[in-house]
Amino acid sequence: MADSIRLRVSRYRPETDAGPHWQEYDVPLRKDWTVLDGLNHVKNEVDTTLSFRWSCRMGICGSCGMTIDGEPKLACGTFLSDYAPGPVPIEPLANFPVIRDLVVDLTDFMQKLPRVKPWIIPKEDHSNVEPDVEFLQTPGQLDAYQQFSACINCMLCYSACPVYGLDPEFIGPAAIALAERYDLDSRDVGNRQRLDVLIEHDGVWGCTFVGECTRVCPKHVDPASAIQRYKLKAALQTVKAFLLPRGAR
């Protein structure tokens, strides 16, 4: 293995740069170094002006999503040696406005997330819960939604989603997966409220089922299936609305 590898990093500073441009850095190539280790080497030893987000470096906080060799990835879970001999192109996540270098603006997602009501909506009379004891939930009931609860909000799915790229109004894969996470939770009765949001034009209908969201998810969440499930629910709702008198819907 060569002892160094070149990073081609997209740089952009809003005050001085008309647009993004490439800057190259050679960093040590070590078998246990991730792209994040390479970027930190640059930040600490070569160019202190490079900006990127990172925190846990163990694939759970969701901070360090970026585009590595054209694919949305977590920098902390992507190894330099997989790109030898290089160079490794590193760009900000696609489909988001770039604030600076590899840092993108997540405001849009943060505003969309509350719209799907990602919290437990209990029965109004609270008859499914005693105040002093837990809701009972069998391992099977837990399994029903567990996969969708693993989303770390890293935004790789939004970056991979061609629909979100064309229509920023689309509420997007992670938000829909989280809606489905609560819908499938035996403690929750908020299905109808969430469907009302996702049945709108910017809800699930935008999705053309490309499946990129599921493919790029670093936590093996399957947003594409959540979206398909919602389309079915929405279709049934529409049929019901068409066939049944108002009181029976």
Added chain:
Amino acid sequence: MSEGAIGAAHDVLIVGGGGAGLRAAIAIAETSPRLDVAVISKVYPMRSHTVSAEGGAAGVIGDDDSLEEHCYDTVSGSDWLGDQDAIEAFVREAPEELLQLEHWGCPWSRRPDGRVAVRAFGGMKKKRTWFAADKTGFHMLHALFQTSLKFSEVKRYDEEFVTRLLVDDGRVHGVVAIGLMSGRIHSITAKAVVLATGGCGKVFPFTTNANINTGDGMALAYRAGAPLKDMEFVQYHPTGLPFTGILITEAARAEGGWLLNKDGYRYLQDYDLGKPSLTPELRSMELGPRDRLSQAFVHEVEKGRTTDSPYGPIVHLDLRHLGEKLIDTKLPFVRELCTKYERIDPVHELIPVRPVVHYMMGGVHTDIDGATPLGGLYAAGETACVSINGANRLGSNSLPECLVFGARAGRAAAEYASTAGSAPTVVRAQATDEVRRLERDLLGKGPGTESIAAIRDEMQSAMEGAAGIFRTGPEMTKGAETLAELQERVGNVGLADTSRAFNTELMAALELANMLDISECILQAGMQREESRGAHQRTDFPARDDGEFLTHLLVHRNPDGTSRVERLPVTITRWPPGERVYGR
């Protein structure tokens, strides 16, 4: 509003959006809906380091368990330095809080009948640790964050870094902060401020902690005049991955994992931790407390019974006998982390591990309601020291601590804010001073002669040398001298980055200043404590000395920037000091 006062932007401002901060925010929104509450955090809340907690959260729920026993485990685990009134309140409220999290959707692992499952944990005599597989912190944080979204009236300042507390006449009135995206520096006034910024593992080179754990809240409080307590107690977790320091949860041992030296020998049996058995025994062997296990590792190194690795001596964690099914159900994240970062599969291979800095028992001195001695200033979670953890925290006590004392601090801050008056105009001058410092003295300074990374490396190296698992007076003195030099040199750090947009170099400079101050506090307290207790083991004073040191040490900042250490008695209610007994 009276003449000479300025209105508060918020009633309560919470600094930090992790487990403690979000719990505080929800507590206020629920109990005092008329108050204006805001959360400011240097990262989006769901990025907070609570996310990395793995093993679980302790709370008495089993029919065979009792509050009394959880108290005793915690008191003895703390080597009798925990305050027993605080521990009693904590143990009583922990199950209520965990149940509350259940109602908010936390996906706790379950028994076949649908009730919440509990697992064993180190230093605990009963199974009482609730868990969500081995991603407990992740699930708790996301449940809290998503639940907090329901309270749309809670204002959030995401990705804003607090650089100073505004203080006048012994009372806090708000903060100055930098918005990272825009670079805008502004003051945010508040009648009460809750610090919940987590720990400061990054003062050490090898830590499980995230990049963000730079002790910001501790440094803010210390500079504002609130003392730091029990700072000499640094927890080394016995099982971190060698290069990265990534945590392999104690749950791996609770589910039956073994620690083996280079001869394949379960070495803990040589350190008064009990006799090996095939199935895990509570409060014994691999389920001993973290301080004792990390100390045993050092003795194994001295005996030449560890394995050399490129990253120093290691021992092995053996999960092979647990089988694939159990590992995938109870410890899936352990398998994922080992596969990704060590390229080994724990179903078939040994996991290399070594002790790693994990947690600060110390923090901002608070009472049982999270109140610091400074009016209107509260703290909770790892930032704070109530103290329930004393000289050594038990695994799975920190997550419920965030909940119990986050809620308590939130409610207390709300109560304070509902009667407090507005800020005096003098804090405007403080805010102006701070803006000038940041703009002229840092951003406008240009490149300097010193590098942030170099000083940070030297600080971390000095701390590892002086405040490791075993310590001596001369080593700590030498470390303190190095820190004093670094404090001089840090003044010559310049910023090559003059951009206002997401200037992470400016952040790093401010975080380094925070860490240097905290490092000094750790060593000042460590030098004064001439005994060995819990995680503070001095080879020059190897015995616990209750006559002299059954007391907290508070580090205060003097006006000239130097520190002084004062004592505060430990609260003993029902458990007089005794011997810590494990495995017998």
